[in-house]
Amino acid sequence: xxxxxxxxxxxxxxxxxxxxxxxxxxxxxxxxxxHGQLARLSLTYDMAFxxxxxxxxxxxxxxxxxxxxxxxxxxxxSWWRSEPSDYAADMNVAMAYLKCxxxxxDDGNAAALAEAGMFxxxxxxxxxxxxxxxxxxxxxLDSLHRMEKEGLEDPDAAADCFGRLxxxxxxxxxxxWSDTLRALGxxxxxxxxxxxxxxDLDSDALRGRYNPFRRCYGLRDNERRFRxxxxxxxxxxxxxxxxxxxxxxxxxxxxxxxxxxWAQFERKYGDKRETSxxxxxx
Amino acid sequence: xxxxxxxxxxxxxxxTDEEIKKAYxxxxxxxxxxxxxxxxxxxxMMNDVNAAYDQIKNGGAQQQPSGAYSASAGAQQYGxxxxxxxxxxxxxQQYQQYQxxxxxxxxxxxxxxxxxxxxxxxxxLSGVPAQERDGKWYYxxxxxxxxxxxxxxxxxxxxxxxxxxxxxxxxxRLLQQLQSGGDFYDNYTVRYQSGLSPDRLCMALxxxxxxxxxMCGYRxxxx
Numbered sequence: 001x002x003x004x005x006x007x008x009x010x011x012x013x014x015x016x017x018x019x020x021x022x023x024x025x026x027x028x029x030x031x032x033x034x035h036g037q038l039a040r041l042s043l044t045y046d047m048a049f050x051x052x053x054x055x056x057x058x059x060x061x062x063x064x065x066x067x068x069x070x071x072x073x074x075x076x077x078s079w080w081r082s083e084p085s086d087y088a089a090d091m092n093v094a095m096a097y098l099k100c101x102x103x104x105x106d107d108g109n110a111a112a113l114a115e116a117g118m119f120x121x122x123x124x125x126x127x128x129x130x131x132x133x134x135x136x137x138x139x140x141l142d143s144l145h146r147m148e149k150e151g152l153e154d155p156d157a158a159a160d161c162f163g164r165l166x167x168x169x170x171x172x173x174x175x176x177w178s179d180t181l182r183a184l185g186x187x188x189x190x191x192x193x194x195x196x197x198x199x200d201l202d203s204d205a206l207r208g209r210y211n212p213f214r215r216c217y218g219l220r221d222n223e224r225r226f227r228x229x230x231x232x233x234x235x236x237x238x239x240x241x242x243x244x245x246x247x248x249x250x251x252x253x254x255x256x257x258x259x260x261x262w263a264q265f266e267r268k269y270g271d272k273r274e275t276s277x278x279x280x281x282x
Numbered sequence: 283x284x285x286x287x288x289x290x291x292x293x294x295x296x297x298t299d300e301e302i303k304k305a306y307x308x309x310x311x312x313x314x315x316x317x318x319x320x321x322x323x324x325x326x327m328m329n330d331v332n333a334a335y336d337q338i339k340n341g342g343a344q345q346q347p348s349g350a351y352s353a354s355a356g357a358q359q360y361g362x363x364x365x366x367x368x369x370x371x372x373x374x375q376q377y378q379q380y381q382x383x384x385x386x387x388x389x390x391x392x393x394x395x396x397x398x399x400x401x402x403x404x405x406x407l408s409g410v411p412a413q414e415r416d417g418k419w420y421y422x423x424x425x426x427x428x429x430x431x432x433x434x435x436x437x438x439x440x441x442x443x444x445x446x447x448x449x450x451x452x453x454x455r456l457l458q459q460l461q462s463g464g465d466f467y468d469n470y471t472v473r474y475q476s477g478l479s480p481d482r483l484c485m486a487l488x489x490x491x492x493x494x495x496x497m498c499g500y501r502x503x504x505x
Contacts (some may be wrong), residue, residue: 013356041326045323059307144459154435155434156427156431156432156433156434156435157432157437159434160431166489176332194434201317225438226463228315228437228441228461229434229437231459231464231467231468232433232434232437232460232463232464232467233433233461233463234463234464234467235463235464235465235466235467235470238466238467239466242299242470243340244301244308244454245306245335246303247300247303247304248309249467250300250303252485258470258471258474259474260470276291
């Protein structure tokens with residue numbers, strides 16, 4: 001995934017930050033236990049968001065601990081995990097596998113195929129456990145692929161593919177919350193897609209790669225344009241988010257949706273006056 | 283419809299969002315079917331608590347959110363004309379404007395939109411050469427896209443329509459409506475950053491404006 005769904009660490013309390021990091025470590029450990037060490041490399045913070053969100057909604061039992069690991073061998077890290085962490089780990093692997101296949105078909109990238117081979121067995125397991133999600137991920141990535149091939153520069157249609165994908169991933173189980181979760185995911189997926197497209201716009205245009213906003217390349221009001229589009233999508237998402245009865249970790253989740261997910265956008269498009277004198281906005 | 287939803291949840295009508303959610307969670311734990319197997323009273327309470335929560339959260343509407351996919355409820359189904367005095371007034375005004383000669387593409391596009399044929403409307407509009415596209419063109423383009431759920435294209439075109447013709451009240455209203463999601467996001471974010479809980483009245487108003495529910499038509503677009 002993209003890794004845009006991160007928290008703004010400076011706006012979290014010390015306990016929240018600890019809990020957030022430990023959630024990520026928990027998902028990472030889930031991947032290791034279920035799908036092997038190498039698969040951990042594909043993990044992004046987006047999946048920690050998924051684990052936090054579903055954990056908050058269902059409040060399942062948690063296990064916790066403090067240990068070193070491959071990524072942090074010398075300084076033990078605390079972690080906690082629950083069923084949603086395992087689910088997030090599985091979804092991460094499914095996404096990683098299907099994305100690699102895509103990249104390989106795209107430009108015959110042999111490394112991508114090798115990577116896909118690494119995830120194949122893990123993916124087959126995940127698919128038999130979550131056929132509904134995997135079918136939609138596959139269908140959505142295929143549709144996106146087709147649009148890219150045809151050079152269809154339609155931001156709504158492209159973003160909608162990713163929206164459908166995220167909508168399905170957020171629905172862990174079909175129950176009284178699935179409609180709300182699916183709608184929230186649909187918004188977040190569209191947001192992530194648009195965010196990624198506007199972050200990559202310059203490099204895509206320069207290298208002649210597909211980007212649904214290519215006709216906007218180099219325009220002066222892009223910052224405002226993308227900010228308005230992104231906020232419009234997020235506003236809808238927040239309405240659905242608000243309907244979920246979230247109490248546990250609600251502060252972290254709101255931090256991600258209200259502040260954290262703008263971090264990369266601000267670095268690229270944010271106040272240029274600060275960056276021009278070399279101080280940067282980080 | 284349950285009695286007083288706040289009473290069912292045991293909170294005051296002025297309760298904050300957090301208090302409502304906490305109360306809801308405690309009650310659903312208490313009456314959960316796993317803990318009360320075969321208990322008809324608990325099952326009834328569980329239903330009431332769920333209904334009360336939905337009623338508060340959905341501003342009285344009984345439906346679960348219909349999902350962003352169906353957010354584009356469409357002009358045909360939810361009546362883009364005749365549902366409130368606003369649009370009637372607009373129509374009257376527009377009727378007079380239309381007496382002057384109008385491009386055939388616009389007339390066609392409007393007729394398609396009225397009949398819920400948005401793709402055909404966009405097709406008709408695409409017949410207008412790029413250099414001849416005026417505010418009206420972008421307005422109609424925005425409207426057809428909005429109904430199809432193409433919010434990005436709708437926002438871009440509505441902005442363009444206002445840019446070309448800043449004095450046109452219709453165009454501004456349409457743009458305002460499309461931007462209500464962003465305004466809502468700003469409001470929510472500011473309240474989050476100042477440690478306030480979300481403003482429930484604003485939520486309800488914005489939900490109506492953004493037209494996420496199945497019951498609301500798009501208020502500010504008519505042609």
